Amino acid sequence: MKFFKLLVSVLVLSALLISCAPTNPTAVNTEYVLTTDMRDGKFVYVGVNENINGAVNPALRAKPGEKITVILVNGGHGQHDIVFPELNVKSDTIDQQGETTSVTFTVPDNDIALTYLDTTHAKLGMSGVLLIGEVAMPESADLVKDYLAEMSGAESTGATVDYTLESALADGKMVFVGKGGDIDGKINPDLAANAGDTIKVTLISGEGAAHNVAFDGFNARSEDVVGKGNSVVLEFTADQEGTFAYYCDIPGHRQAGMEGKFIVGSGAATTAGETSNTSYTSSATTENIPVSAGPADAAAVDIVREPTDIPASVGSRGPETLRVDLETVELSGQLADGTTFKYWTFNGKVPGPFIRVRVGDTVEVHLKNLPESIMAHSVDFHAVTGPGGGAVATQTQPGGETMFTFQALNPGLYVYHCATPMVAQHIANGMYGLILVEPEGGLPPVDREFYVMQGELYTAQPFGTTGELTEDTTKLLNENPEYFVFNGASMALASDAHALRANVGETVRIYFGVGGPNFTSSFHVIGEIFDRVYDQASLTASPLTDVQTTLVPPGGATMVEFKLEVPGRYILVDHALSRMQRGLAGFLYAEGDPNLEVFNGEETPGSGH
């Protein structure tokens, strides 16, 4: 996808160049197009046009005294530029994917090898040479080293400091654990080095989920490591004194606890403005999370749980032992028309499956995390009496399976959700559902039952952006969602495909829960009055009667019932109605003959009902 975008940028660029070529008064003899990319965890330049196509940090060639143009396309994210330091030529800085900049200059008229480099990423290997005339290719990057030595405050000490870190879950947090040496067994250990040392960090995935390690202030980030026991190595030079943060920059992991300190020299910063920033709300997110959306994922599926997807009532049966199978599936889903999002789900839909048991049942829960997952997942049932609601027994790595049993002691309608750090993130991405524990003898029969859950999505891109949206954990922590949804997607239950349907004269029951993770719902059905509200989803207390709007907190539920007397379209909302503009509404169509005694009126245009 990234490549596709790049290709488009390059094509557009070529078209532009061709179209303006005839009118260009000062002829350029040679032209190079470079893009930026990440290889082996390091930023590099990659050649785009013919003779340098695909080459990493390609050698550029020019004839003495000729005029050349070098065009740079930002192929990913992060700030980039191209500088020819010996010639004092510097491009503008570009920081958006697809953005371009260029420099045009006349090269010296003698045979010489010169450097080109990226101001921020040169020390990570983002540099190459410009060879003029018959000059030979110099020994690897000596030129850059010389130049960087000038730029950098610290002389290389020639020493290498080795650290090994392993990812782990500890005390409900995601952490780095030190391996070997002084840091052995320590959680998020302080790492130390002298200015000028080479730092070599080996990161082992201790539990199999995807991780990496990034160092603020050094533009150093390892590749991702996935799969238990696999490892990745990051090497960089600690070229400035100070105290810096290191962390895992997989979205949500730093917030979940994967963060430590990197102390260079005395730990005091040598230059103003270069001090570490240990707050994840700023530096961690600016470089890596795009605000523009990539193209929508063509393979995205419909993740909306059908509101009628509810198992039959338990009826009058006695307690039994039942098996519940949950699969955690990370998949690309349709969030809105032309908009896709990487959801994390139970069984591929949002919400997860409606689970129906009776009081006294023993439930055997099997949780399988698909091998394709990059995250660990788990499940916490609010219907469980026991540690973590089952989350203690179900932290499940990609490709793994866990199991526990519980006895349903209390009747009620309960939320379940993933409880793997950062829990709010797993919930926001779609990991919640309802489990109904019916009282002895079952619930009173009704004509129609519906399953609806409310949640919020925190995307880096504003509401309404088309394309593939990405999650934004800073917005999540600030409780600043872009989307509010019933059953996983924007306006999902207002679509013909997923609307609720019933007939006049029927009694409707809605099992309504809030996954959240953060917003309380003021649940209301426009045009109807709840005949009965099982407040807080208590099925043993007497229901409230004749209620307009009922409060449902995150991690809470309600059961409402009403009879349909009049045909028409009724609208499920959270009466905090701004959220309707953010994707939150569902339609309940009641079909049948008019009931003029109860309601008699002509529809006026533009009512929206």
Ligand SMILES: [Cu+2]
């Ligand atoms: Cu999860």
